[in-house]
Amino acid sequence: MATYQEPDGWEILGDPSRRAIVECLAVGPRAVGELADELPISRPAVSQHLRLLKDAGLVEDEAAGTRRVYRLNPAGVAALRDQLDMFWRRTLQGFQEIVGEEDEEKS
Amino acid sequence: MATYQEPDGWEILGDPSRRAIVECLAVGPRAVGELADELPISRPAVSQHLRLLKDAGLVEDEAAGTRRVYRLNPAGVAALRDQLDMFWRRTLQGFQEIVGEEDEEKS
DNA sequence: CGGCTCGGTAAGTCGTAGCTTACGGTTCGT
DNA sequence: ACGAACCGTAAGCTACGACTTACCGAGCCG
Numbered sequence A, B: 001m002a003t004y005q006e007p008d009g010w011e012i013l014g015d016p017s018r019r020a021i022v023e024c025l026a027v028g029p030r031a032v033g034e035l036a037d038e039l040p041i042s043r044p045a046v047s048q049h050l051r052l053l054k055d056a057g058l059v060e061d062e063a064a065g066t067r068r069v070y071r072l073n074p075a076g077v078a079a080l081r082d083q084l085d086m087f088w089r090r091t092l093q094g095f096q097e098i099v100g101e102e103d104e105e106k107s
Numbered sequence C: 001c002g003g004c005t006c007g008g009t010a011a012g013t014c015g016t017a018g019c020t021t022a023c024g025g026t027t028c029g030t
Numbered sequence D: 001a002c003g004a005a006c007c008g009t010a011a012g013c014t015a016c017g018a019c020t021t022a023c024c025g026a027g028c029c030g
Helices: A010-014 A016-027 A032-038 A043-055 A074-100 B010-014 B016-027 B032-038 B043-055 B074-106
Strands: A059-064 A067-072 B059-064 B067-072
Touching: A010 A016, A010 A074, A010 B010, A016 A032, A016 A043, A016 A067, A016 B074, A032 A043, A032 A067, A043 A059, A067 A074, A074 B016, A074 B074, B010 B016, B010 B074, B016 B032, B016 B043, B016 B067, B032 B043, B032 B067, B043 B059, B067 B074
Parallel strands: none
Antiparallel strands: A059 A067, B059 B067
């Protein structure tokens, strides 16, 4: 029942387009139009995704004349990675017990 | 452009309900009804999620009388974890370069 | 100053994932 | 053999997220 509720960094990377954007920015900083050229979606769509990524602290933006250059935010990326790792820890933790006692029925 | 397309183990865990199910099963094997009791969704909903999880190789089912007990599949979980790790590797790899050059420019 | 590029925002459409209710099939107990 | 418990599947609805087009502001250049 426990009504799961978390900040959910998962839904940020749940979208393929956003993952693609992150991977692009991992290669190097890009402007919005440049990202749109490398992706199969329109420029406004990229803009919307960037907004979410920025709110999540994953990317930073910097005005460069009429353009706006986006880059990954190290701290944000690390934080999100840790958050996802927490899930795996919780999962794999109780998981080892199962594997170990698989033959044995009760403890 | 590059029309990203992958088997996407991400969408499997993208749903909160499925993550909750996985965490429950990490604690120990459960029947479908038991899972439904611990989650804020109906039993059929759980059943549908279990179907996806099973297709993804994350869980295994075993008939026990009129009940059906589900448990995590070690190999499947490990495989998916590796798959997600690949994303982080690709991201953090080109990422270090950026971080490295960033210090030189600014401080 | 005009015209141009670049980018954010609004409004609206569309697809689809997730949920529920309803039904049918198995299996166990009595 | 009848009823109950347990589960999967079908059908349908609803909500939300992703995308597009259209519009407007902001900065550069002639």
